[in-house]
Amino acid sequence: MDPKSNGEWTASEIMMMKSIMAWHNTSSSYTSNMNNKHTNIVDELQAWFPWKEKRQVTDLYANLMVEMMPTNNNQCAASSSNPVTHNFAMSVEDPAIDNINVLRSFDTEEMGDMRQAKEAPRKQPAPRKEKQFWTPDEHRQFLCGLQVYGRGNWKNISKFFVTTRTPVQISSHAQKYFHRQQNSAKKQRYSINDVGLHEGNPLLIFAGGTYNPDDYGIPSKLGCCYTAQIRGAGASTAFKHMPSPVANSSSAVALAMKGGRRQIPWTGDQHANFFADEWILSVDMNSVLLWSSILIRCMTTY
DNA sequence: GCTGAGAGGTTGCTCAGCGT
DNA sequence: ACGCTGAGCAACCTCTCAGC
Structure with a gap:
């Protein structure tokens, strides 16, 4: 219904x-x-x-x-x-930890387990850690975070994008990634760092366009494109409602398919300009609301 | 199957920034 | 000035895979 x-x-x-x-x-x-x-x-x-x-x-x-x-x-x-x-009385232990944490409770069980393992105190000098190879999804999240926060802000990328990795791990991964980028002219075998931002499953994309301070448009600096992997029936509903103020401005929705992009007009009265400076955040549906929170911050901060 | 090159994760050192 | 923290970087190690 x-x-x-x-x-x-x-x-x-x-x-x-x-x-x-x-x-x-x-x-x-x-x-x-x-x-x-x-x-x-x-x-x-x-x-x-x-x-x-x-x-x-x-x-x-x-x-x-x-x-x-x-x-x-x-x-x-x-x-x-x-x-x-009355006044707001929500408990916010650290002002730096913003509304995004509210959505943390929607993390998957797997993510929770991983975080718990990560936070477990080390009692003894453990033997060399078991290697945790980066998945394509993690690498895409890394690329998204890199675009949003830029190079060096591994803490925030870890916090908001690649939640399964510590800042140190991300820094290390970035080190290898940039090194590979520098040597891109050389013949190299396939690696996780060859995974592009647009690769993967079909993506539902909410794209923000040129900066228009008179409406809810996202500054091109932040460019905010919004993606969610379509993994369930609830996906379209969740997003259809979410960005309505955005949809009324310089925004549109497109469905990006692997290997190419085709735009699908969003039902409603939204415009369809942009894509000049798009950012794509690849998320699963458990993180949809996390990204929506980020979008809200983009809209209200800039 | 063997081997060497390269990919990738972990760890430790260095240094800059910041607060006291 | 000093100590703390975090980021960058390089070294080290293990593993994978292409080439033979």
Whole structure:
């Protein structure tokens, strides 16, 4: 059933709203007037979900506010019968850790296990680590991160793109990658570093185009192209709704197939210029909301 | 099957940046 | 000035694969 018609919230919509709320919580743009803050956030949420009634948006916003409050701070949560009129009370241990962490809970089990193993304390000087070869997916995520954060920012690339690798591992991989790039003229055998950003499964791409400060367009500097590997029935729904403000600006959607690209017009009134400066983030559906969070930050930061 | 070149992961050293 | 942290770099090691 179409969630638009019955007013129910889909999981992706809820997570989108959480992401937007979390970002606003860490934003410093609201420090004085909290009523204005909540009003503005609700207005913005309404813009993101125009197919919802404002009452629905407000209700979910209030419920999520309560939900997102720290469980060890009952006093704070209990003191607010109407959270919308109160201050945000989300726990943010480190301001540098932004809303993206909210979406961390959507990591796959595998990713969680890997991270747990990575974080396990080393009791003894262990024998040489077992080699963990880079997969094409990891390398594509690395390339995406490289485009977004640039060379040297391995910490953020590790944090937001190649979550299965430590900054040191990424740095090492980059070292080999750039070395191979330098020697590209020489005859070389196939390596993981030959994997291109556009290779792989069919990709659903949300592409941002030229910078237009008057609308929600993404600066070409950040170029934000958005991709998600189509792995499930929910994919199109999740994305169809997600970037509506973007779709109304200089953006479009294209379906990139391996070995070439063909654009598919997005249903709606969006424009179809751009592709001058596109960035592609290859993700699986478990990370879709993570990328959407990044997109939100791109749009609100630049 | 053997061998050497190259790919790729890990580790340690160096140095720059930053805070105290 | 000193210590800490993180990035860059090179060395070392293991493994793979093309060429014979």
